[in-house]
Amino acid sequence: MGAIIHNSMIKSPPKVHLIDYGVGNLWSVASAIRYLGAKVDIISDPDKISNSSILILPGVGSFRKGMEALRNNSIDQAILHAVRDNDSKILGICMGMQLMGSSGTEDGQTLGLGLIPNTVDRFSKEKLDGKKVPHVGFNEVNFNERSGLFRDFSTTHDFYFTHSYRMLVDGLNGNYATCSYGETFLAAFQVDNICGTQFHPEKSQTNGILLLRNFLLN
């Protein structure tokens, strides 16, 4: 692991807005952010989301239900406004990352937020070679880039996954990290102010804490 930067340059602790759309466990993500000494507010009001400068989109469940929950409350438009017009940074975690894609096939074909062009599909059965789905547990993530979201990481680190659907790397125009489970899939990415992790940084010990710190430092 590279040299850890010192915190003396920090003017004031960042304030993170965690998007609550009725899907997923917000508690653990909030705890990890607080551990780092940053502030967390859990919000669902689209106006507040529009005006937030640091957003985290968590999520567990099916792609279709997730997108429906975002659309029903106009949270999708608020996120797009914050990220595209205000340059707010956003981190999607697990299904939150998947929802950033252009579409998903879980529970029927559904359009995503379209922040990145990638699509979300089930793990390819032929390539799994008897491996079980969902993919659950700590697995190795390979980093090509060591800057931004991936600052202070070396080539391989373990992160906690639990998912049945995945995105592939093709078409992504930015920095990324990959994991292998039958096939190589997208484990984490950063395209300017837009970040995502298929794994759960809040469940991945210091590896995840470091990644969350990087997201806030960015």
Place this chain on the structure above:
Amino acid sequence: MLKKRVIFTLLYDDGFFMLSRNFRLQKVGDLKWLKKNYNFSKLSFSIDELVVLDVTRGKRNQDKFLDHVRALSEECFIPIAAGGGIQDIVYAHQLISNGADKIVINSLISQNIKTVQHIASELGSQCIIASVDVKKIKNDFIVFTENGTKRQTFSLDDYFYKLMNVPVGEVYLNSVDRDGTAQGYMQGLIEQIPGNYKLPIIISGGAGKYQHFMEGIKNERVDAVSTAHLFNFVGSSLKEARFELLNEGLALAKWDMSICESMQGFFECESNTKG
């Protein structure tokens, strides 16, 4: 490659954490004690997963247990499984929304399979751990439910055939005979599992030193080793155990424990701490 896991199991009885020996419980301390004297948040950086079981022998207070699960999850950045006394989907949801990632069921499998199916349809079977308590009687391994008090009619291998039709994601196999003895995991237990049973297996009951973990993990059918022994792994011994296992080249997840202190409060700038 998916990594093998070292799990710590906390046994809870009405506001206290317990030491168990052959399922007989002894009070050790409350949450405050656990955090203060045991430095739980630091200890949790040496394990891959935490299991918290409400083994209250009297009437369970679910709200109180939920508070404990939530408090533990605040300082613990690993998957947490919680259970004990789950009878319905509502409580299963409550455990998840209070910081648990998975739930643990045991007696419910024998009592009400429909509820298990309902929980699986809402949370996904990967969120459910089937806990199986087993006692060796003469040369047979017999399944017990209800905190080890109710003898079931089937042997362990029969039970596994039954489990093949139950929507769970993994199995937590606990030896009542070895529970709390620190004599090592029960010999011959893993061999009882049918060869075509493919879900991950966690073994529990008897670990007293890292060599026991090592024996467990080296078995290719074992995905995770657990201990509930609060005293044998107090202080730095869990950290040392992990170090020894990694040194042996066992496939455990790796992270840099030494940075946890520099990460804690990283963004609390000077003006903030003074002000």
